[in-house]
Amino acid sequence: MKPAIQVEAIGKRYRIGQRRRYLTLRDRLGGFVHAPARLLKRAPSLGRQREIWALRDVTFQVQPGEVVGVIGRNGAGKTTLLKILSRVTQPSVGWAEIRGTLGSLLEVGTGFHPELTGRENIFLNGAILGMRRREIARKFEEIVGFADVAEFLDTPLKHYSTGMQTRLAFAVAAHFEPEILLVDEVLAVGDLAFQKKCLGKMDEAARGGRTIVLVSHQMNQIRRLCTRAIWMDAGRLRMDGATAEVVSGYESAMSRGDLNDRPESRESEAKTRFLGWRLECPAETPSRHLLDSLGEVAIHFELRLTEPLRHGHHGVALFSADRELIWGKAVNGLNLEPGLHRISYTFACLPLRPGPYFWRVSLWQDHELIDLWDCLPEMVVATPNLQHPRDEWSGVLNIPCEVTLREIEAAGSSEQPGLVRASYL
């Protein structure tokens, strides 16, 4: 049987450079004198540039009816791969072939317009996804029931709460039934009850014989829904096989700190920018972005100011792989001169569960955002696991603790209770 999706040596190259502003005709007309044809060429060059390969030499096949999970760190190229398969962007090299109707959910609520009512947005969003009007009309009641927004159908979307909007967006997406479905991390929306419904829908779709490619950071979702998994690492396909194998390969690499760092250059002469971050532990670590001790650790962020900062406000936040906020802090009243600065946070201990985490730093001045950076590379925590061995009971924190057991009163005896001290770690 011919594969539903066939990808052959796909690569995607991006030119990144100092994008201070979009190119204007004024700049190009200056160059017009030298090379008239360049004016009309696509993708105008922007001076100093580097090339990065977001995807490199990716080859795989998906058979009809397979449910494949795609895992990997942020920036590994998962979304780029889906974008290429959805024909949103073109590969620089290689080709891909899709056999069957394709639908992609790179984001929910695409095309939602706040001025239109819920009803109108259902039709609009459905049409944008690729559903025919008749199909939307047929499934209309189901969609409304799934999202639970029946009373608000005729109010403009801007009056909906964010939760309602997301539910509505997902409800439309969930009733979209192409032969091949590409889903990009959109299952992590809504409250727990709604997420269950969404997972249920995905289950249905999978069992219904549809081909699904699912990108997710949530390993339990991947394990539950997918028979096969693909691990993308720094643009390359690192592993392709049975879910259990690939997921455990990925997880053990994470905890080992097996990193494929791809540092992002954030230098910019014109703007105040955060340039980089690193860890500092008293003990030696294999990498400046790997945390493998539960002792004292300092996190340093480098900031280059091109202008003086007055009454500045700095925020830092730590997110888990599931985009949950673990910790955040704000520092106010900063007055700094232009130059290179280092902001350091020293912790007695960062008791985090092993896995990837993301720092986010921001700099504000008088309510105006100067720079916001989702730090790359991620921080990988590879501390020994002090938690419950079962997944669903291990939680988010990895707090070192000492366990003592002591008998306070012996049953049916007047003896002095002995002190049994045992240390359990």
Next chain:
Amino acid sequence: MSLRELWAYRELLYFFIWRDVKVRYKQTAVGAAWAVLQPFFTMLVFSLFFGRLAKLPTNGLPYPIFYYCALLPWTYFAASLQNATNVVVEQQRLVTRIYFPRLVLPISAVLSGLVDFVVAFGMLLALMIYYHIIPGRAVLLLPAFLLLTLLTALGFGLWLSALNAMYRDVRYIVPFVVQFWMFASPVAYSTSLVPERWRWLYGLNPMAGVIEGFRWALTGVGFPPGPLFAASACGVVVVLLGGLFYFGRMEGTVADIV
């Protein structure tokens, strides 16, 4: 660029137009009347300054009729051109997340202006009744002139749309160019103002033929389409084909640069 693919996405095209029109008039006090107010007030200003005061020739037509007949297609053209220029960049989120033939966007921009055109046309009928102007058989050609306006807007709009995705200042140049273009077209004056020997150059402006054609079809007065008109129609076809080709070439990379 296949027409078949475009046809397959016709429902999406409809939804884009429907959305643009709905959103444009939601929460406005006056609603669709906005489509009429702009050409109407321009007509008043022209009638006063170019007509009454400057006494520019109008081939015997009452000033309001003369100007409104031209402002009707002109307003449609100018609005469609600006909308087509902006549409790809404005819909950046859609373009980077969903696949559909990008051509749908400028086409929807040009077609959604037709709704405003129809509303403004109602005002024209009212004016014609008021001034007792009865169109002759030439009015049957009116849809052809409208189609040519549409194709001109689409042709230039495709070029501008693609260029604007690359060079963001194009959208700011367009209003200026349109202003100038209006005065290079027989909107505020009649072609009879242009000396005979320069009329061929003047006729290269595709909108010149369209505007005079509109006036002639509606009132029977003015310049019936002639060789000049044919020349400008050919020019429009060339611009349109070039625009389709250029837009098509840019389509592949638009998600990366927008």
